[in-house]
Amino acid sequence: MAFVVLxxxxxxxxxxxxxxxxxxxxxxxxxxxxxxxMGFTGLSSFGHAGFFGASAYVVAILTTRYQMGxxxxxxxxxxxxxxxxxxxxxxxxxxxxxxxxxxxLALGMVLWGLAxxxxxxxxxxxxxxxxxxxxxxxxxxxxxxxxxxxxTLVFFIICLALIIIFVRSPFGHSLKGIRESESRMxxxxxxxxxxxxxxxxxxxxFGGAAGVFWAYYNGFVSPYxxxxxxxxxxxxxVILGGPGTLIGPVLGAGIIIFLKNFISAYTHRxxxxxxxxxxxxxxxxxxxxxxxxxxxxxGGEEKAETEGVT
Amino acid sequence: MSQFILVQTLNGLSFAALLFLLxxxxxxxxxxxxxxxxxxxxxxxxxxxxxxxxxxxxxxFFLGAIAAGLSIGFLGLIMERGFLRKFPLQALPQMMITLGxxxxxxxxxxxxxxxxxxxxxxxxxLKGSTKIFDVVFPIYRLFVIGMAALVALCLWLFNEKTxxxxxxxxSVDDHEMAGGVGLNVPLxxxxxxxxxxxxxxxxxxxxxxxxxxxxxxxxxLLALGFVVVIVGGRGSLxxxxxxxxxxxxxxxFGKALFPELxxxxxxxxxxxxxxxxxTGLFGRE
Numbered sequence: 001m002a003f004v005v006l007x008x009x010x011x012x013x014x015x016x017x018x019x020x021x022x023x024x025x026x027x028x029x030x031x032x033x034x035x036x037x038m039g040f041t042g043l044s045s046f047g048h049a050g051f052f053g054a055s056a057y058v059v060a061i062l063t064t065r066y067q068m069g070x071x072x073x074x075x076x077x078x079x080x081x082x083x084x085x086x087x088x089x090x091x092x093x094x095x096x097x098x099x100x101x102x103x104x105l106a107l108g109m110v111l112w113g114l115a116x117x118x119x120x121x122x123x124x125x126x127x128x129x130x131x132x133x134x135x136x137x138x139x140x141x142x143x144x145x146x147x148x149x150x151x152t153l154v155f156f157i158i159c160l161a162l163i164i165i166f167v168r169s170p171f172g173h174s175l176k177g178i179r180e181s182e183s184r185m186x187x188x189x190x191x192x193x194x195x196x197x198x199x200x201x202x203x204x205x206f207g208g209a210a211g212v213f214w215a216y217y218n219g220f221v222s223p224y225x226x227x228x229x230x231x232x233x234x235x236x237x238v239i240l241g242g243p244g245t246l247i248g249p250v251l252g253a254g255i256i257i258f259l260k261n262f263i264s265a266y267t268h269r270x271x272x273x274x275x276x277x278x279x280x281x282x283x284x285x286x287x288x289x290x291x292x293x294x295x296x297x298x299g300g301e302e303k304a305e306t307e308g309v310t
Numbered sequence: 311m312s313q314f315i316l317v318q319t320l321n322g323l324s325f326a327a328l329l330f331l332l333x334x335x336x337x338x339x340x341x342x343x344x345x346x347x348x349x350x351x352x353x354x355x356x357x358x359x360x361x362x363x364x365x366x367x368x369x370x371f372f373l374g375a376i377a378a379g380l381s382i383g384f385l386g387l388i389m390e391r392g393f394l395r396k397f398p399l400q401a402l403p404q405m406m407i408t409l410g411x412x413x414x415x416x417x418x419x420x421x422x423x424x425x426x427x428x429x430x431x432x433x434x435x436l437k438g439s440t441k442i443f444d445v446v447f448p449i450y451r452l453f454v455i456g457m458a459a460l461v462a463l464c465l466w467l468f469n470e471k472t473x474x475x476x477x478x479x480x481s482v483d484d485h486e487m488a489g490g491v492g493l494n495v496p497l498x499x500x501x502x503x504x505x506x507x508x509x510x511x512x513x514x515x516x517x518x519x520x521x522x523x524x525x526x527x528x529x530x531l532l533a534l535g536f537v538v539v540i541v542g543g544r545g546s547l548x549x550x551x552x553x554x555x556x557x558x559x560x561x562x563f564g565k566a567l568f569p570e571l572x573x574x575x576x577x578x579x580x581x582x583x584x585x586x587x588x589t590g591l592f593g594r595e
Binding site: 044096097098099102103105110113116118227228232259269271272273275279 | 331340345353390393396397401405406407408409411412413414415416417418420421436532533536537539540544569570571573574576577580581584585588589591
């Protein structure tokens with residue numbers, strides 16, 4: 001069904017829906033990248049939007065000032081996000097639980113502060129506008145929303161496949177081991193610090209990749225893309241969908257982006273709604289929607305079986 | 311040059327005073343409940359807004375500060391008793407709830423007070439400035455430094471010399487044992503949460519005449535409060551005081567010397583502390 005909705009039907013959607021689904025796909029990659037950290041390694045990062053924003057700024061600066069092509073922008077955007085995470089990782093990988101969260105939040109604010117105050121480089125509060133969609137040298141133009149949509153879809157599938165391969169690898173399983181019990185993994189001889197460090201860098205890598213597409217999609221980058229509320233929205237996508245399931249965060253990203261666009265047409269009280277969704281999710285669906293649905297389906301089957309027995 | 315250093319040091323110290331009021335609450339709450347309250351910056355901002363409304367209504371600065379402290383303290387108590395209590399000793403769900411509240415508070419404040427920045431009126435007798443070693447300096451800022459020192463002294467006396475303080479220290483040291491010997495740990499947690507919230511709101515009113523109140527103040531200060539807690543160490547009052555002074559001074563000199571990189575200058579001392587002593591200067595494992 002997902003295949004039909006994502007691949008076959010888009011030509012029949014209105015342009016509003018095509019751009020909306022494109023946005024969902026970009027955020028799905030971002031939420032999936034955070035899930036590597038939150039769901040699989042058990043570390044909640046509150047600064048993930050920083051990587052997303054940093055690579056978006058690279059694309060913005062390189063395209064508007066130096067007219068660089070897509071591949072240069074993509075490589076340098078992802079390289080910057082990964083490079084920052086290589087430095088930040090040295091500080092955060094020692095930390096666990098709550099402490100990890102405070103340090104990532106403070107580091108995320110550092111990146112935001114840099115984007116906000118380094119006016120000569122980033123344009124400060126005004127951001128950078130006028131990012132044109134890249135020319136890939138193909139016969140089709142990405143300026144058309146539908147072609148850009150398919151381009152993003154290919155990117156989404158590649159990223160998601162890579163993340164799935166990563167979390168299902170032996171390395172991914174050892175990350176899950178750290179999530180369940182770090183001290184036990186240490187005793188078993190695993191280098192847990194290095195595992196957490198690599199997990200943090202990989203998450204930043206995919207977050208940065210999503211940032212490149214966001215810059216091209218939106219055509220505009222501002223400090224608001226990497227604010228704390230942006231990081232919080234990504235966390236909500238993961239928690240709402242179900243951490244550690246990958247498909248959950250993708251679904252969560254879709255729901256949040258849909259709500260954000262849908263609700264903002266009627267009211268400006270978006271944060272109030274996000275906050276309420278947060279509180280309700282924690283109170284009533286702490287394991288995320290995917291697990292809630294799974295439990296419900298399983299519960300239904302068990303019920304049917306017991307009914308069959310009686 | 312020496313004048314520049316003196317002015318910036320005094321400015322830094324007055325900022326440190328506000329940071330202390332914010333971070334001591336964060337640290338207290340962390341100590342008892344092992345959670346980091348994401349809504350703490352919101353208490354600071356809401357406190358400043360409530361203070362503003364009360365001051366405009368009663369024309370009395372101190373009434374505003376007291377009203378803000380009491381109402382936000384009560385708000386904190388409700389949050390702890392009504393919501394956080396449902397997840398005892400589960401750090402992550404508790405923090406996610408405070409996060410949800412932070413967003414709700416931010417939007418409600420925007421709804422009630424709008425997006426314009428306000429400055430709180432300074433009390434009449436603290437207006438003007440005074441001379442310290444040939445340097446003209448506003449009296450109000452000195453007053454804020456004194457006020458925070460007074461709060462720090464009261465907190466220290468409360469913590470070290472009173473029976474309630476001893477109970478509090480016992481709950482911080484060992485949650486289970488404190489409950490085992492008959493202390494009402496949930497009640498202590500609730501009261502500490504309320505006290506921390508009240509301190510932050512009080513800080514918000516004190517800071518109002520210096521840098522005003524505006525949307526976005528909540529998360530900006532939350533991050534600074536976190537840096538103080540990271541540098542000073544979690545759950546330590548002394549750590550909050552030393553951390554606040556360090557962060558206040560570094561932030562001020564950073565802003566004065568490298569205005570474009572001001573946030574970044576905070577990052578360096580934090581990175582050094584985290585690298586050398588991950589638990590912070592006065593933190594324990």
